Amino acid sequence: MKFLSLFSVSLAVTACRSTPSPQKSAKIDVHAHFVPDFYAKALKEAGMYLAHMACPILPNGMLSFLKEIDYLFKQLNPKPDGIVMMSNYYGLYLGDRDLEPIYDALNELNVTIFEHLTTPCTQFNKMRFDIDKTAPSISQQQWQALNSPVAVRQFAAPTLDFPFETARTFADLFYTSMPTKFPNLKWIMSHAGGGLIPTLDRIVTYSALYPGLNLTEDSMKQTLSKSFYFDLPDLGLIVWGSDTVFTPMSSAAKYAAAFDKDVEEGFPDRRKANAIRATNARGLFD
Incomplete structure (x- = not known):
C-alpha cells in the first residue's frame, strides 16, 4: 500500500493466475479467495481510492466461477x-x-473485464489437457514450452506470443458475437490491442467464413x-499500468518514473496528463 500511495496508483490487479487443471487450481483456491478479502480490508484501513480487480479461477469449473462472482459482487465490501x-x-x-x-x-x-495475457494454446494441447477433465500434473514452465514456437531466440512468451494472443482472443470474442450479445460488459485489452492493428481488417474479411456472422468495419468500430x-x-x-507485483517493485518504480517523464513531455497540458495517469482509468469503473 505504501508503494501504491507513493506513485498515486489508481488500480491494482491482483491474484492473477492461470492454472491447467481442476487438480492444480484446487490447491490455490483458498489463495484466490483470500486475496480479494485481504485487499478489501486493506483498502478500508488505508482510506484511499484504489480500484481493485479480482481474478476468479476458471479451471475449478463454471459453477465455482459463478459462485465466486456472486461472492465478489454481492458479499465482499468493498466489492471489486x-x-x-x-x-x-x-x-x-x-x-x-x-x-x-x-x-x-x-x-x-455491468462488470469491467481486464484481459490478461497467457501462453497461447495449440489445438493438439487443447485435446491433451481439457479444462474439465483429469489432466496430468504440469508446471507453468512446461506448459509454456509445449505451446511456444521454436524457442531458439524467442524463448520468452511476452516477446511476440503475448501481443498476438490478445488479437487471437479478441477475434474469438467477435466471431461468437460476445461483445454485442453482452453489451453491458466493458473490456480492457492489453498492449494497445497487441497484434490487432495490422490484423483487424483480416478479422472482418474472414468473418465471412462463419455462417450468419456479419462483421463490418463500421459495426466493429461502433462496438x-x-x-x-x-x-x-x-x-x-x-x-x-504496470505488471506490479509480477514486476519487482524496484523495476516498477523506474517504469512509473519514466512514464511520468514521457507523459509530461508528450502532454504539457496538466489536465490531459492527469487524465492519462489516473482519471481515464477511474472512469472505467464509474
Missing part, C-alpha cells in the same frame, strides 16, 4: 471494480460459448468505441 480473465484457459478462449453463463452474470452487474478500452486510442480512452 471488475475482474481479470486470462486470454485463454487451456485453449478455451474468451469467445467460447461455454462462457456465456459467466458473461450473462457479469453483464447483469469498439462503446465497450473496449486499449492503451492507444484517443486521449479519453488512454490508460496505463
